[in-house]
Amino acid sequence: MDLSTGLALLNMLSMNVQLVPSTAEMALRYDAEIRLRRKLFSKYDGTVVPLKNKEALELIPIMSIDHIRSVEEDKGAMTISVTFTFTWMDERLSWNSSLYNGIRTLTTNRYEFHPNGIWLPTINLADMPGSLKQQDIFLNPEVDVLIQNSGTVKATIKSLVTTPCFFSFGDYPHDYQNCSFTLMTPYYADVFRFAKWGGVDFARNLMENRVTDAEDFQLIGVESNGYFMMMGSELIKEIKPWHAPFSRAFFRYNLMMKRVNKLVFAQLNIPTICIILALFSASVLPNKYGLIALILTAMTQFLFAVTMVTILPDNYNGTPIIGKMAFFLFFETIVLIGWKLFSLIARTRLKKQIQRDAKILGTPNPESVQVLKTVIYVDLGLIAYLAVQSLVTIHVVYLH
Known part of the structure; x- marks a missing residue:
């Protein structure tokens, strides 16, 4: 309404002019x-x-x-x-x-x-x-x-x-x-x-x-x-x-x-970050305790996968990034469990072999010592790898 129309209406009201049609x-x-x-x-x-x-x-x-x-x-x-x-x-x-x-x-x-x-x-x-x-x-x-x-x-x-x-x-x-x-x-x-x-x-x-x-x-x-x-x-x-x-x-x-899902961080991202940290912690622990931690982490990942199925859409084209990441972490955990089991058995046997050779021959077998060092270096390399992976994955999850 412009000013002139407003003034006209005001004048009509002041003169008691009926606005409703007769x-x-x-x-x-x-x-x-x-x-x-x-x-x-x-x-x-x-x-x-x-x-x-x-x-x-x-x-x-x-x-x-x-x-x-x-x-x-x-x-x-x-x-x-x-x-x-x-x-x-x-x-x-x-x-x-x-x-x-x-x-x-x-x-x-x-x-x-x-x-x-x-x-x-x-x-x-x-x-x-x-x-x-x-x-x-x-x-x-x-x-x-x-x-x-x-x-x-x-x-x-x-x-x-x-x-x-x-x-x-x-x-x-x-x-x-x-x-x-x-x-x-x-x-x-x-x-x-x-x-x-x-x-x-x-x-x-x-x-x-x-x-x-x-x-x-x-x-x-x-x-x-x-x-x-x-x-x-x-x-x-x-x-x-x-x-x-x-x-x-x-x-x-x-x-x-x-x-716009405000709960997705709590439903998907936080459990993923916890699993990543659990993997890193399992790699730092001694072999026996690290193996137990990895098995518990794998069980947690399985339960998380069941929960994720209920959260993710029923039918979708293209696997979500969070789904790919969860699959990768589960596969990685299985591989780490296998390596931890191998490392635990190998270290135990190699140490016994080195001790037996030292008693019998007076000096440990260089091949056994080298294999033991290789297993130890691989363990240390996995610790460094999982540390870097944890930082990178947490950053990706946070941005995603």
């Missing part, structure tokens, strides 16, 4: 609206596409997201509540407002005005999972239509849409996912097209009073683009006049989501 004014408006409807629809044919100078009708599609109801990772689908707003020109529905008591707009639904109804486009939702046929969103009974005296028609439809999602969990739990669906029509492009400036009301659907996240996912962006398909096979971005009679218009929405 009964007589309401009656005049009602009579004018009845005359207007008769004039508009006396010869109106709702089955004919409102073309102007035989040029293709351009429709502006705008989508706003009201609520994300669910994200089903196992089924690869997302259900969202959306509001579609479609705008187009129908000059048959224009009028001079001064002749009809200043009426500038009419509101209706698809069945109210005329037995044939106001012309509404056929717009199908494609790529719907679990559906064998396309869904015409204008068959929704909740279609509100606003007609302006310029001939502009604006249809608003609230709908519950289930979109397919192409999940890939290689970067779990910091993965980004995409869910998309397409608007398409049976009209050829020489009759009907989607306007280039259609899109999504994105600024509004990210307001705090809108719910744009579900489960672990948060909506971070929506892409939209229009294109044409010629002869049902060739995709065209810019249509030529000779392409139009053989092409149909499409408008695609792609919803980009980011997983």
Whole structure:
């Protein structure tokens, strides 16, 4: 509201001017609206596409997201509540407002005005999972239509849409996912097209009073683009006049989501860090105690793997980094258990062999001494390796 309008309202209130229309004014408006409807629809044919100078009708599609109801990772689908707003020109529905008591707009639904109804486009939702046929969103009974005296028609439809999602969990739990669906029509492009400036009301659907996240996912962006398909096979971005009679218009929405799991650090990362530290500690302990520690670590890793299966998505394409790391650590633990067992047996036997040779021959066997030193050096090398691995892995886990 500008300043002049505000001052005018203030003056009217100060003079006790009634702002609500009187009964007589309401009656005049009602009579004018009845005359207007008769004039508009006396010869109106709702089955004919409102073309102007035989040029293709351009429709502006705008989508706003009201609520994300669910994200089903196992089924690869997302259900969202959306509001579609479609705008187009129908000059048959224009009028001079001064002749009809200043009426500038009419509101209706698809069945109210005329037995044939106001012309509404056929717009199908494609790529719907679990559906064998396309869904015409204008068959929704909740279609509100606003007609302006310029001939502009604006249809608003609230709908519950289930979109397919192409999940890939290689970067779990910091993965980004995409869910998309397409608007398409049976009209050829020489009759009907989607306007280039259609899109999504994105600024509004990210307001705090809108719910744009579900489960672990948060909506971070929506892409939209229009294109044409010629002869049902060739995709065209810019249509030529000779392409139009053989092409149909499409408008695609792609919803980009980011997983935001605040508990993943406690569920996955902390146990992984503890296992890494346990591995390093087992390598530092003497052989007998180190072997026991490694066996306990392997049992812990098995229990952690069982827990991880319940946390990770049921069906996924690509093994998550945390899953690869857990598998590597378990495999490494088994190898270390084998080496510790070998080292324990080898050290015990080599020490006995060296002591026996020293008593019998007066000097230990150089080959036995060299083998014992090699086993000891390998143990020390494993300690250094596990120390470096612990630092690197903790850093990777923390960043991930």
